[in-house]
Amino acid sequence: MSRYTLGVSALLAFTLACGKSVVEPDPDPTFTLTPSDTVSVVETTVFVTIRAENVLSCSYPGGTYTADANGRINAAFGVTVSAIGPNRIPVSCPGTNGKTVTKEVSVRGIARVKATLTASPDTVYVGDWTTLTRSCEGAASATRSWEPNAAPMGGSDEVTITALGPTTFSYACTGEGGSDVATVDVVGEPVPPLDARAFRNRPGEIPGSHLTQFVYMLSADMTDRGHDWNGQMEAVINAALVFFAGKTGRVPAVDNFGGRPDILFIRSTKTHAGLLPPGTGVISNLLDELSLRIGGLREKKKYIIFYPPLIPLGFGGSAVQGGAGGAVYSSLPEWDNALIDPLGNVPPFFPYGYTWIHEWGHVLGAVSSTAPNFIGGGHTPNPDIMCGAPATDCDPSQAEVDPDGNDWFGDNVGAGIFNAKLSLWIIPAPPELVTMGRLQAQTLRDSPVTIELRKFREELVFPPKRPQ
Ligand SMILES: [Zn+2]
Numbered sequence: 001m002s003r004y005t006l007g008v009s010a011l012l013a014f015t016l017a018c019g020k021s022v023v024e025p026d027p028d029p030t031f032t033l034t035p036s037d038t039v040s041v042v043e044t045t046v047f048v049t050i051r052a053e054n055v056l057s058c059s060y061p062g063g064t065y066t067a068d069a070n071g072r073i074n075a076a077f078g079v080t081v082s083a084i085g086p087n088r089i090p091v092s093c094p095g096t097n098g099k100t101v102t103k104e105v106s107v108r109g110i111a112r113v114k115a116t117l118t119a120s121p122d123t124v125y126v127g128d129w130t131t132l133t134r135s136c137e138g139a140a141s142a143t144r145s146w147e148p149n150a151a152p153m154g155g156s157d158e159v160t161i162t163a164l165g166p167t168t169f170s171y172a173c174t175g176e177g178g179s180d181v182a183t184v185d186v187v188g189e190p191v192p193p194l195d196a197r198a199f200r201n202r203p204g205e206i207p208g209s210h211l212t213q214f215v216y217m218l219s220a221d222m223t224d225r226g227h228d229w230n231g232q233m234e235a236v237i238n239a240a241l242v243f244f245a246g247k248t249g250r251v252p253a254v255d256n257f258g259g260r261p262d263i264l265f266i267r268s269t270k271t272h273a274g275l276l277p278p279g280t281g282v283i284s285n286l287l288d289e290l291s292l293r294i295g296g297l298r299e300k301k302k303y304i305i306f307y308p309p310l311i312p313l314g315f316g317g318s319a320v321q322g323g324a325g326g327a328v329y330s331s332l333p334e335w336d337n338a339l340i341d342p343l344g345n346v347p348p349f350f351p352y353g354y355t356w357i358h359e360w361g362h363v364l365g366a367v368s369s370t371a372p373n374f375i376g377g378g379h380t381p382n383p384d385i386m387c388g389a390p391a392t393d394c395d396p397s398q399a400e401v402d403p404d405g406n407d408w409f410g411d412n413v414g415a416g417i418f419n420a421k422l423s424l425w426i427i428p429a430p431p432e433l434v435t436m437g438r439l440q441a442q443t444l445r446d447s448p449v450t451i452e453l454r455k456f457r458e459e460l461v462f463p464p465k466r467p468q
Contacts, residue, residue: 029055029095031073033105040081041177042109048089049076058093071096081109111138115173117182121295126188127203129160131299134182136173145170158207161188194258197229197265200294202257208300210424211255212360215264215290215305219272222308225337227330228263232339233306237261239440240353245429246437247401248409252360253427255301266293272309282307282459283318283327290325297324302363302425304356306330308337316457317355319362321378322418323463326359328352346451349440354385354396355456361386362460364425365418366408373407378460380407388458397449 031052040046050058050065052073057066060077067073073093081087090104114137119130135154136142142151146159146169153173161167166185173180192198205211214237216228227233241251255262268275268289276285286305291297303325310331319326330352331337340348361367362378366386373380379388385401386408387394406412413419420426429437 026097027054027095028097028099029053029071029093029101031055031058031091031093031101031103033089033091033103035089035105035107036076037107038105039108039110039176041112042081042084043112045078045080046107047076047078048091048105050074050091050093052093054095054097055093056096058091060091061089079107081107084109084111110177111175113138113173113175113177113180115139115142115171115180115182117169117171117184119169119184119186121186121200122184123187123189123200123295124161125191125198125200125202126161126164127191128201129158129203129207130186131296132157132159132169132184134171136175136180138177139173139175139180141175142171142173144172159186160203160207161186164188164190194260195229198257198262199265201255201264201298202262204257204262205255210253210300212252212302212304212425213255213264214261214356215266215303217266217268217286217290217305217307219268219270219275219309221271223337224267225308227306227308227339228265233263234261235348236339236352236356239347239349240357241429242433242437242440243349243353243399244357244401244437245433246435246439246441248421249429249434250421250426251429251433252302252357253425264290264294266290266305268293276309276313281318281461282313282329283320283325283461286327287320287323287325300424302326302360304328304360304363306339306352306356310337314457315351316459317359318459318461319359319378320461320463321362322365323363323461326356326363328355328359329457346449347440347444350396350449350451351456354399358385358388361408361420364420364423366420368408368417371407371413371417373404377458388456395448397444 031050034049036047050073052058054071055067057064058073061079065073065075079089087107087109088104090102092102094100116135118133121130124130133156142153143149144151166187168183168185170181170183191202216233218224245251275289276282286307305327307327307329308331309329313329315332316329317327330339335342339352367374367378367380375381375391377389380386381391382394383398383400385399402409408418409420
């Protein structure tokens with residue numbers, strides 16, 4: 001019996017030992033992860049709380065917590081939500097029993113709402129308009145403080161400023177990530193009287209219309225000869241309009257105020273050398289300066305700048321082909337720097353009327369290199385008004401506008417070749433202007449004008465290609 005009893009005891013002891021290994025093993029690691037938010041704006045921080053048992057440590061993105069003596073962790077770490085959509089945050093905890101458990105939480109990143117609103121220009125004469133450009137990021141809806149208040153998420157509006165002083169515009173964007181409001185002030189200034197100088201565009205035109213605007217620009221160190229108000233620029237402008245009307249029955253649509261060209265006066269704070277540093281171009285610098293001074297060039301305007309350097313440009317012009325503007329270097333020592341012949345022998349078409357209309361042709365886009373009579377440099381041969389280098393025999397007094405109508409203005413211009421006749425910056429000419437133009441051309445045929453002028457210089461540049 002005793003041997004049997006002993007045998008049972010040994011078996012029982014063995015069974016107990018085996019039972020202990022099954023029922024009370026060294027336990028597996030367990031933990032929970034609790035994020036402070038399951039949805040969060042990107043670039044913000046979410047905190048994740050770890051509660052773990054039976055662990056040695058827990059590793060999370062950016063760090064590791066070590067367990068206390070009891071194998072526990074109760075801590076929180078911060079993580080920046082970087083992506084829109086799911087952001088997976090893994091945590092891995094090796095247990096005291098040698099097993100490692102990995103879990104993750106997911107936080108959905110949503111876009112930050114951002115509203116943007118700009119005005120160009122941000123200062124105008126009362127009655128003129130500005131362009132308000134708006135956009136939203138991360139938003140589902142938007143409202144604006146001006147009419148029409150049915151805002152798509154982005155775009156621009158031409159808004160007329162009716163009040164003196166600042167007018168505040170606001171644009172609000174709302175989305176899952178909250179709201180944002182952008183505001184901009186546009187300052188209205190009093191319109192100068194008709195016979196005073198204009199430093200900005202004077203009101204009156206249809207917002208966004210396609211117009212050519214003239215500018216009298218001086219560097220800080222140039223003598224102001226008052227050509228914007230003394231009638232000389234006006235005479236030169238009108239002479240070329242008459243020429244163009246007589247040849248084509250059409251005219252450039254000129255930005256007028258009170259029945260006269262609305263000429264801007266721009267006095268740069270830079271010297272001539274500062275405005276046109278040696279080695280840089282002319283027209284791009286002048287357009288940049290103009291843009292700076294008037295708070296941005298208008299998209300649908302072409303600018304013709306009269307800029308009177310004696311040195312080193314000489315007499316000439318420049319243009320951005322198919323771009324925002326061109327310039328006329330208006331300075332003839334022979335005429336004491338007047339724009340029209342002080343003796344009255346030479347009609348005002350020469351040389352500056354001829355020059356601005358030539359540069360204006362470039363600004364519209366003339367002459368395509370694929371035009372039949374293209375000779376290089378955006379030019380055609382004499383007697384076209386677009387005659388220029390490398391031709392050396394251009395004769396302004398016999399000038400025509402694309403005599404065959406196949407190079408840059410007419411009905412015979414081929415497909416793919418720039419045709420100014422289709423340009424939005426040209427309108428039908430008043431009949432009396434056409435009559436005057438034909439008379440002017442006849443007078444010139446009867447008694448051609450030859451004038452001795454310094455060699456004409458021209459710079460033609462191409463606008464930067466827009467990203468496709
Ligand atoms: Zn040219």
